[in-house]
Amino acid sequence: MMQAQETVLIQGHIIDSLILAKVLDTILMMGGTFDFQDVQIGKTRGESSRARIIVRASSATSLGEILHAIQPHGASIESERDCRLTAAPTDGIFPDEFYATTHLSTQVRVYEQWVEVEGTEMDLGILVDPVNRTARTIPMGQVKQGDLIVTGRDGVRVIPLQRPRDRDVFSFMESQVSVERPHGRVIGDIAKRLVLLRTGFRKGTDGSKVLLAGGPAIVHAGGRDALTWLIDEEFIHILFCGNALPAHDMEVDLYGTSLGYGHAAGLVVPHGHEHHLRTINRIRAIGSIEAAVKSGVIKTGIMAACIRRGAHVVMAGTIRDDGPLPGVITDSIQAQTAMRAAIPGTGLAMLVASTLHAVATGNLLPARIPSVCVDINPAVPTKLADRGSFQAVGLVMDAASFLRDLARELGWKS
C-alpha cells in the first residue's frame, strides 16, 4: 500500500510554547508518524525556531485528517512542485541532471499527484508517462530518444525504510559484519523465514520467492547436496549464477569431480582438470541443461533440482568463461535485464560465495528485501551491508557450512 506523506514547516517560538510538542502529539494520537527533516532552534529568547517535519499516515484520508488538525497550530504544508521532465536527447543517453535513483521506494509528483515509481533499484533513471501518470525506473542503456526522464530533485521523494516489525536477525543486526558473530542464531532466523516463505510460495502469495545468487565455491566446498535439497524442498525458487557453478555441479554428476578433484575423496584425479570442459562440451552437444536433465544424462545436483522444480535460473557469463554452457547469457546488459526481470516477487535473497554475483544482485535489489550475504571474505558482506539497509545481514563463513547448517535446520539429513 502506498504510504501517504507530506512535508510541513512550522516556525516561531514553538519550543517553549510547547506548540511543537502539541503538533507531534497530535500526529501520533491520530495514528500518524513523523520524521524531522531539519530543526533549527533559536539561540536566544528573541530568536525563533523552525522545524521541517515529514508527516506520514497509512492512507491519504488519514494524512488529510492529520494535516487538517495540525495546520491551525502553524504547521504549513511545504509548497511542492511537480517533478521536472526532460526528453532523453538520444537513445541510451539520459538528459543532463537526470535524477539517479536509490534502492529505496520513491514517488514522483506528476500533475500535482504523487505517483509510485515502479521497480525500485539503485543507480537508474526515472521514466514518466505523464498522460497515464505512471513512472518506472529505467537503466541508462534502455532509454530511447524522447523518453521523458525526471531531472533535478523537485517533485521527487524517497520513502525511508521502515524498521522491520519482525523481531529476528534482519531487524536487529543493523548492517554490522563481524567474523566473531555467532552464526547459529542468524541461520536459525533465516530458516524460520524460509519456512514462512515456502508456505506463502505454495499458496501463490506475492513476495514469497527466495533468490540465491551463488558461485562455484558452493560446489567445491561441499555445499552441493545441501543446496540441491533446499531447491528440491522448494525453499529456493530463483538461482543467479555464472557459467562455473552449473559446470562444476554437472561435472560432479558426470565425473564425480569438481574442477578435477575427486568430489568424495578430495584427491586430484588424473586428467581431472579436463572434466569440466568435457561436461560443458557434452551439454553443448545436447543443446541445453534442461534437455540434459530431462533425457537423464544429468541426474543429480543443483541444476537437476532446478529443472525438476522449475526454478528460475539466470546464468550470467563473464570474461573467459569456458564454453559457455548453453543458456549462459554472454551479453552483460542482457544478463542484467534477465536478472532484473526475475527479481519481482522476491521475499528473501541469499548471496553466497560469489563477489561478482553478490554485488550485482545486491545492486538490483530494493532495500526492503531482506538479504543475507555469506562469504569467507569479510569484504563482500561488508560491501552489501554498507548499502545502509536494516535488512541486510552479513555472515563471514564458508558457503558449504552455511548451506549445510541451513538445510539441517530445515530438516535435511546428511
Added chain:
Amino acid sequence: MSRLLVCPPDYFGIEYEINPWMRCSNAVKSDQAILQWHHLMRVLEQDVGAVLERMQPVPGLPDLVFTANAGVVVGGKVVPSRFRYAERQKEEAFFEDWFRTHGYEVLTLGEGLLFEGAGDLLGFPDGWFGGYRQRSDIRAFSILSDWFNREILPLELVDGRFYHLDTCFCPLSGGELLYYPAAFDRYGQAAIADRIASERRLPVPEAEAMKFACNAVCVGKHVALPAGCPHTEEFLETRGYQLHPIPLDEFMKSGGSAKCLTLALD
C-alpha cells in the same frame, strides 16, 4: 506617561453576532453605555493619569469602540489588525488611517494572515504571548516576532467565550498575571507556568472570568477593571495595586470590557 487610543461609543450597539456574548436581541442601552464609557475615561485620565487619544466614531461600525483590536503598537511602528469577520474588517481602513495621520510607520501583514491586534498579543517587557485559533492566525506571531525581535509564545484559546487573549490573560506591570486557566489547553497552561512563577499568577475563578476580570487596564500601579470581581481585587490589593472597579456591563453584551476599550500607544 501612558497614551491610550480610545473611540467614543456614539454608534456602539449589537448589530451582528460574532462571539458567544453577542445577542442582537440583547440590545445595548446606549445612554448607559455612554455613561459607563465616560466613567472609564474619567478614571483613566484623572485617576490613572493616562493621556487619551480619541478617534472619530464611524456610523455603522459599532465595534470601533474596541480599539484594542486596532492593531499593535511598538515604538513608532504599528501592525494594523486583519480581522477574521467581515463585520469588523470594515474597521481596518479607519484604524490604519488614524495611525498614518498620527505619524506611525505602518507594517502590513501578508494577505490572509489574520491578526486582531493587542486583543491577541500581550506580554511583559521581556516576552509576549499570542492568542490564536479563535481569531488570530498563529503564523502571524512568528512574523511579528521576527519584526520586533521579541519572543512571542503562542497560546491556543480553547474556549469560545474567551475569544481574544485579552479576555482571559492580563499581564500586570509588576510581573504578575491574571488569567483564566481553563481558557487554555494543557500545553498553554504549561507554557504559562514555565514563564511565570506560581506566586505571581492569579488564576481567576470562573465567575469572575465570566465578568472579564482579566480584561483589565494596568497602567503603572493602577488597575481599571470591571466591577464585581472581589477575588481578583483582593489579589491585586495584596500586591499593592490601586484599584478602579468600573461597571461596564453594557460592553459585556458585546463581549468586551475595560481593556478592549483601549489600545496602549507606548
